[in-house]
Amino acid sequence: MAVTRTVLPRKGIIQPKHGDNYEADLDQNWLTIDNLLQDAQDVQAAIGAAGGGMSPTEIGATPVAPGNFIVPHGLGAVPFGAIICMTSGGAVWFQTNGDGSLKWDDTNLYLVASAAGVTARVLVW
Structure with missing residues (x-):
């Protein structure tokens, strides 16, 4: 068989x-x-x-004037990534040097605001 x-x-x-x-x-x-x-x-x-499984840290971002501003992230290391979630009208985005190299470092997030008083939450991991 x-x-x-x-x-x-x-x-x-x-x-x-x-x-x-x-x-x-x-x-x-x-x-x-x-x-x-x-x-x-x-x-x-x-x-x-590679940092997988990390929980994101949520940071408030409220600039006092339009233009470039800095927010400390408190991770103690260079973030693997970040997402900006707007909580008001207007816009907040990452600063860049043309090559995208100025978004963040081991201490701060480098952001740009469209207007004073806009609010956002930034998830960083």
Whole structure:
């Protein structure tokens, strides 16, 4: 009697059936699962090393005049990213040197306001 083997798509797992190679198929499945788990742990470690899983810090931004202003972020390191969420009319955006290099550093966020008294919340992580 011939044994038909089914390999599950995108997983590499063999659906074992009693007959030829049953135990070898099970052994191969466990090896595949072990490798997938190790890959997942490697990815998780890389994400952690890159700052993944960090909770954003919310900072208020209320300039007293239109134009450039600075807001300290308090992270103690250069942020991985930031998002400006407006809470009033007007606009707040990041300062740039033409090459986008002046958005933030290890101490401050460098922002521009369209008018005095506009308000925004900046999520920084």
